[in-house]
Amino acid sequence: MDLYETNKDYIESTFSSAECDYMRELYQQDEDKRKNIRSFSKAYIATTKWVHQQETEIEDPLTFENDRVNVVWGDCKEALKRFPSESVGLMVTSPPYYNAREYSTWPNLQAYLDDMRIVIREAYRVLDNHRVFVWNVSDIVDNDNMEEIKCWGERKIPLAAYFIKIFEEEGFRFTDDIIWDKGEVQSSRNKNKPYPFFQYPINCYEHILIFHKHRLESDTRYPCSDCGSLNVKSNSYTCKGLRSWECRNHECNRSESDRGKRYSLKTIITQDEEVREESKVPSDIATLWRRDICKLPPVVKINNKKENKLGHTAPFPKAIPEMAVNFYSYKGDVVLDMFGGSFTTAIVAAQAGRIGVGIELRKDLFEDCIRNHIQSNGLILSETTA
Numbered sequence: 001m002d003l004y005e006t007n008k009d010y011i012e013s014t015f016s017s018a019e020c021d022y023m024r025e026l027y028q029q030d031e032d033k034r035k036n037i038r039s040f041s042k043a044y045i046a047t048t049k050w051v052h053q054q055e056t057e058i059e060d061p062l063t064f065e066n067d068r069v070n071v072v073w074g075d076c077k078e079a080l081k082r083f084p085s086e087s088v089g090l091m092v093t094s095p096p097y098y099n100a101r102e103y104s105t106w107p108n109l110q111a112y113l114d115d116m117r118i119v120i121r122e123a124y125r126v127l128d129n130h131r132v133f134v135w136n137v138s139d140i141v142d143n144d145n146m147e148e149i150k151c152w153g154e155r156k157i158p159l160a161a162y163f164i165k166i167f168e169e170e171g172f173r174f175t176d177d178i179i180w181d182k183g184e185v186q187s188s189r190n191k192n193k194p195y196p197f198f199q200y201p202i203n204c205y206e207h208i209l210i211f212h213k214h215r216l217e218s219d220t221r222y223p224c225s226d227c228g229s230l231n232v233k234s235n236s237y238t239c240k241g242l243r244s245w246e247c248r249n250h251e252c253n254r255s256e257s258d259r260g261k262r263y264s265l266k267t268i269i270t271q272d273e274e275v276r277e278e279s280k281v282p283s284d285i286a287t288l289w290r291r292d293i294c295k296l297p298p299v300v301k302i303n304n305k306k307e308n309k310l311g312h313t314a315p316f317p318k319a320i321p322e323m324a325v326n327f328y329s330y331k332g333d334v335v336l337d338m339f340g341g342s343f344t345t346a347i348v349a350a351q352a353g354r355i356g357v358g359i360e361l362r363k364d365l366f367e368d369c370i371r372n373h374i375q376s377n378g379l380i381l382s383e384t385t386a
Contacts, residue, residue: 002029003040003223007230010221015047023047037228041268044223044230049128052217053085056125064334065382069346069374070357074386076338077115079359080122082386088126089333089354092324092345094136094316095119098144098157103362109144113162119338120163121170126336129215130242130266132328133172136180136320137163138206160207167211173239176210180320181295208320214241217265221245225268226261227252235262242266279330279353289323296320321345325352343370347377359386 004011004027012020026043030036062082064070072079096104098112106112127133143154164174185202193199221230224247235246244267247260254260263271270276288294299315321337325348329335335349340358349356360366374381 001033001036001228003027003036003228006228007223010230011044014220015051019047019051022050037223037225038272038274040228041223041225045265045268048217048220048222049086053087056085058082058084062384062386064355064357066332066355068380068382069343069350070355071340071343071346071370071374071381071383072357072359072386073361073363073383074359075361076359077118077122079386080119080126080338083126083336085125086128087334088336088357089128089131090324090329090335090349091123091127091133091338092136092321092335093134093337093339094320094341095339097138097140097159099142100140103365108146109157110146113166116163117166117170120166120172123338124171124213127213129213129217130264130269131213132324133167133211133213134320134324134328135163135167135209135211136206136316137209138203141203160209163209167209171215171241172211172213173241174209175212176292178208178210178289179293180206180208180317181293182206182298183295214239216241216243222263222265222268224249224252224261225263225271232260238264238266275330279326281326285322285326288319289327294319294323315342315344318344318348321348322352325349325354329354340370342366342373344373347374347379350379351377 004024011023015023023043023046026046028039028043030039058081060082061084062072062079095116098109099105106115123133137159139156139158139160141154141156143151144157160177168174182204185204187202189202190198190200219234221232222245223230224232224245227247227249229247229249229252231248232245233248235244237243242264244262244264246262249260252260296317296319299317321335321344324345325335329349331353332355334355334357335345337343337345337358340346340360343356343358343360346356346358358370360370371381
């Protein structure tokens with residue numbers, strides 16, 4: 001069955017002739033019903049994305065290779081502008097923490113948060129719809145430099161709380177906070193002062209914040225995943241920005257109460273059996289992350305000669321991007337870390353059959369570290385400058 005012809009009236013009243021030609025080129029009819037519906041759905045979804053991408057003109061868009069780790073040198077605020085809209089399947093990063101390293105400092109906390117907001121806002125445009133952004137951040141102790149009266153003291157700064165607010169203001173939906181338990185602490189601070197107001201817990205955790213993007217696509221219909229029909233009606237919202245549809249094709253499967261298939265763009269994506277099967281989550285990763293408090297030791301970067309064997313001062317454990325990549329992406333997806341660091345995320349993504357991409361500002365500091373890390377994992381580096 002030619003599902004383009006079946007849905008022709010709606011398609012050609014919705015899309016331009018060039019867009020219809022684009023869909024026709026992508027749609028490959030198949031005698032197998034399931035394969036035919038899948039091909040039509042993929043072509044239709046790709047066309048709606050293409051239409052959306054044309055709304056933002058990108059000069060010299062970045063392209064990436066799927067058999068190597070893609071390194072983009074430059075400021076991520078500028079580099080992200082060269083990504084087509086909704087071209088990234090997953091984002092995983094640990095941002096520079098406020099004034100925690102000498103190579104990333106700000107005059108005050110507000111300046112830091114303003115910079116991060118710019119990145120988060122552009123990331124919303126770049127992340128594909130109904131996909132996930134994993135943001136690993138720690139609460140820190142520092143001086144926020146925000147008071148008119150200058151104070152020498154430091155305070156606990158709840159970065160995770162600030163970021164949840166910023167992400168939601170920029171359109172993301174906060175869905176989870178996984179606590180990374182870093183294990184036993186080595187500090188002996190205040191052991192010799194057993195008095196009230198001298199006792200404070202030593203930090204041994206970080207937040208792994210999970211955000212979803214649900215951009216409401218106006219009245220754009222999506223084909224029924226059981227029959228491929230676009231004869232559908234709006235059903236309800238699973239959450240803000242995520243609309244579901246109900247099939248009105250009476251030749252399709254119906255419930256006892258004569259209701260049609262109910263689905264959304266997200267369920268079309270996540271219930272694709274072929275894609276799911278080739279991207280199954282390994283049992284050891286699923287077991288490790290069953291609880292929302294996960295105990296992982298920090299990365300050991302200093303050897304017995306007091307040398308930094310990794311060449312980077314703030315690497316995070318491989319287990320974090322392994323969880324993110326396996327839980328929230330499919331093989332072939334672009335996985336981006338806009339604060340590339342030691343490129344652990346991009347390396348893990350490439351090893352898992354995804355397209356690993358990282359952006360790094362400080363080539364002057366970390367080029368050797370990044371090259372060595374990629375090559376030591378048996379991968380090839382592809383680089384460009386933003």
